[in-house]
Amino acid sequence: METQAEKNKLLVKKAYEGIWIKRDIDQFASLIAEDITYQLPGIVIQGKANYLEAIRNYWNTFEEAQMTIEHQMATEDKVYTRFTFRGKQTGPFRDVPATRKIIRFEGMDLIQITDGKITKEWEIFDELGLMQQLGLELVHKEHAH
Amino acid sequence: METLAVKNKKIARKFWEAIWEERNLDRAANFISDQIVYHSPKIEVHGKEKYIALVKGYMNVFDDTQISIEDQIAENDHVFSKILFSGVHSGDFGEIPPTHKRIRFQLMNLLQFIDGKIINEWVVYDELGFMQQLGMELVQKEHAH
Numbered sequence: 443m444e445t446q447a448e449k450n451k452l453l454v455k456k457a458y459e460g461i462w463i464k465r466d467i468d469q470f471a472s473l474i475a476e477d478i479t480y481q482l483p484g485i486v487i488q489g490k491a492n493y494l495e496a497i498r499n500y501w502n503t504f505e506e507a508q509m510t511i512e513h514q515m516a517t518e519d520k521v522y523t524r525f526t527f528r529g530k531q532t533g534p535f536r537d538v539p540a541t542r543k544i545i546r547f548e549g550m551d552l553i554q555i556t557d558g559k560i561t562k563e564w565e566i567f568d569e570l571g572l573m574q575q576l577g578l579e580l581v582h583k584e585h586a587h
Numbered sequence: 588m589e590t591l592a593v594k595n596k597k598i599a600r601k602f603w604e605a606i607w608e609e610r611n612l613d614r615a616a617n618f619i620s621d622q623i624v625y626h627s628p629k630i631e632v633h634g635k636e637k638y639i640a641l642v643k644g645y646m647n648v649f650d651d652t653q654i655s656i657e658d659q660i661a662e663n664d665h666v667f668s669k670i671l672f673s674g675v676h677s678g679d680f681g682e683i684p685p686t687h688k689r690i691r692f693q694l695m696n697l698l699q700f701i702d703g704k705i706i707n708e709w710v711v712y713d714e715l716g717f718m719q720q721l722g723m724e725l726v727q728k729e730h731a732h
Contacts, residue, residue, distance in 0.1 A: 483715075515660050515662040522660050522667040552658060564658075567711065568711060579725070581724065
């Protein structure tokens with residue numbers, strides 16, 4: 443018999459597939475709770491509608507996207523994933539207009555599942571690495587104009 | 588009986604306490620395999636000696652450090668942790684002189700153990716947020732200097 447942990451892993455795989463392979467917002471929406479919270483360093487997105495909008499923005503930013511699951515573990519109510527993301531930046535990201543560059547970055551993700559729906563997601567990805575690939579660099583504040 | 592996963596979780600905690608609370612590298616070294624490989628989005632470090640040199644480098648950057656493990660998932664030989672790091676920036680970090688500010692950033696970490704010792708470590712952290720706290724900012728390359 444499938445354990446709850448295995449079921450949770452499958453749900454997360456299905457969610458990634460819904461987002462990045464099928465680009466099927468309805469399939470994806472059926473997997474998330476109304477009161478979902480999505481947290482990245484410095485960013486908190488609350489509620490299903492805002493979350494789905496964030497996903498649509500990602501779609502607008504990246505084409506030919508590939509989300510590779512490098513490693514995954516699960517418990518009764520949580521799933522952790524280490525991933526590599528690849529895609530072409532065909533739309534604006536933060537303040538950076540489309541570069542049409544192929545980018546690649548790593549990240550980790552922790553998802554909480556309650557009653558078969560995603561209720562919380564915490565994510566850290568190599569945002570600095572991504573921004574550097576998009577042509578930005580870090581400078582001391584006083585040196586920048 | 589204690590499972591391997593539970594044992595490894597405890598070792599992970601002890602390991603970070605040794606480095607960031609006790610600041611005892613000799614004690615921390617007991618938990619590291621000679622063949623350890625450290626993987627971050629930007630670097631890969633092979634072997635215990637180089638790994639310890641890397642940790643020592645970070646220890647010289649920060650005083651009064653604390654690690655808070657906010658979540659942890661373990662399965663057999665792997666331990667995933669979601670961590671909040673806090674420390675006072677009291678040493679040179681690359682070209683950035685000490686700001687004496689308290690810095691806080693989030694990280695996610697995956698450890699793999701073999702015979703009670705860490706053999707692989709993968710880390711993603713909020714490097715951009717960290718660098719911004721040190722007074723850096725992202726700019727378009729052509730606009731810099």
